[in-house]
Amino acid sequence: MPALPWNDIDTVLLDMDGTLLDLHFDNHFWLEHLPQRYAEHHGISRELADAELMPLFREHAGKLTWYCTDFWSRELNLSIRDLKREVAHLIALRPDADTFLAAIRNAGKKVVLITNAHRDSLSLKMERVELAPFFDRLISSHDYGFPKEDQQFWHALQADFAFEPGRSLFIDDSLPILRSAGQYGVAHLLAIRQPDSRGALKATEEFDAVEDYRQLISGL
Numbered sequence: 233m234p235a236l237p238w239n240d241i242d243t244v245l246l247d248m249d250g251t252l253l254d255l256h257f258d259n260h261f262w263l264e265h266l267p268q269r270y271a272e273h274h275g276i277s278r279e280l281a282d283a284e285l286m287p288l289f290r291e292h293a294g295k296l297t298w299y300c301t302d303f304w305s306r307e308l309n310l311s312i313r314d315l316k317r318e319v320a321h322l323i324a325l326r327p328d329a330d331t332f333l334a335a336i337r338n339a340g341k342k343v344v345l346i347t348n349a350h351r352d353s354l355s356l357k358m359e360r361v362e363l364a365p366f367f368d369r370l371i372s373s374h375d376y377g378f379p380k381e382d383q384q385f386w387h388a389l390q391a392d393f394a395f396e397p398g399r400s401l402f403i404d405d406s407l408p409i410l411r412s413a414g415q416y417g418v419a420h421l422l423a424i425r426q427p428d429s430r431g432a433l434k435a436t437e438e439f440d441a442v443e444d445y446r447q448l449i450s451g452l
Contacts, residue, residue: 235451236401241420243400244336245413247380248347250405250427252329253357257322259428262289265319266312273310294408296379299348313352323360326429332445333366339452344393346402348373348380348409369393380409386416403442410439422448 249258271281288307292298301312337343345367347354354372358364373379376388389395397417404410405424414421423436425443434441442448 236420236448238339238451241341241399241401243342243344243395245344245346245395245400245402245418246333247402247404247406247409248345248349248354248357251403251424252326252333252345252363253361254324254326254429255405255427256430257319257324259431260322261316261319266308266310266315269315269318270308270310294379294381296348296373296377299350299353299379300374301350301352313356316353316356320356320360323357324429325361325363326445328445330363330366332448333363335449335452337366342395343367344395345370346373346380346389347371350374380404380406381412383412383416386413386418405434407437407439 246252249255267281267285268278270285271278274281276284285308289298292303297303301316304310305312333343343366345363347370349357349372351372351374354370358370364370371389371393373385376385376392378385378388380386386397390397398419400418401420401422402410402413402418403422403424404413405427407423410421410423421439423439423441424434425436425441426433
């Protein structure tokens with residue numbers, strides 16, 4: 233990917249899951265651990281659990297409810313918070329993400345975490361991976377009531393944390409979210425080539441993609 237024009241960037245907006253953290257934890261939780269616990273809790277087969285859960289997941293994908301631990305706890309009659317703690321050992325930093333964060337922080341950039349994750353999930357992950365000191369702000373879309381896919385999120389972010397979209401870099405593993413940011417006017421957008429370390433490489437379509445965080449630091 234081409235070198236970033238760091239002289240034109242004042243603010244770095246960063247997603248969490250799949251961007252700074254390995255998406256393996258989330259994929260394992262939603263596709264393996266939760267369905268298994270759901271099957272055990274309700275006394276049904278794993279196959280039936282998948283048949284019940286997957287349409288629900290598809291229905292809420294991209295909505296704020298998809299990211300809300302309280303919603304899923306009510307919907308499934310399970311403590312999502314407790315179940316996530318059962319597999320919290322899988323929460324892991326992506327390679328050199330901390331090196332990248334330290335470098336942009338030392339270069340005097342404003343650094344803001346913007347995640348669709350619920351505050352419960354954000355707190356759990358910050359317990360396991362000490363990233364909070366790198367950031368000026370840790371923002372959950374639940375604070376605003378709109379997911380990052382929605383233009384209203386970006387307007388709320390601007391009202392809460394004034395930034396200049398034309399002088400901002402945003403990195404996220406979701407292409408719809410990157411397109412939403414681009415629609416709002418964020419000038420510098422990067423996707424993630426392999427959000428899940430155990431998953432396949434991803435086609436990032438119109439977006440350049442991060443493959444190695446160390447490469448981004450050149451020119452800082």
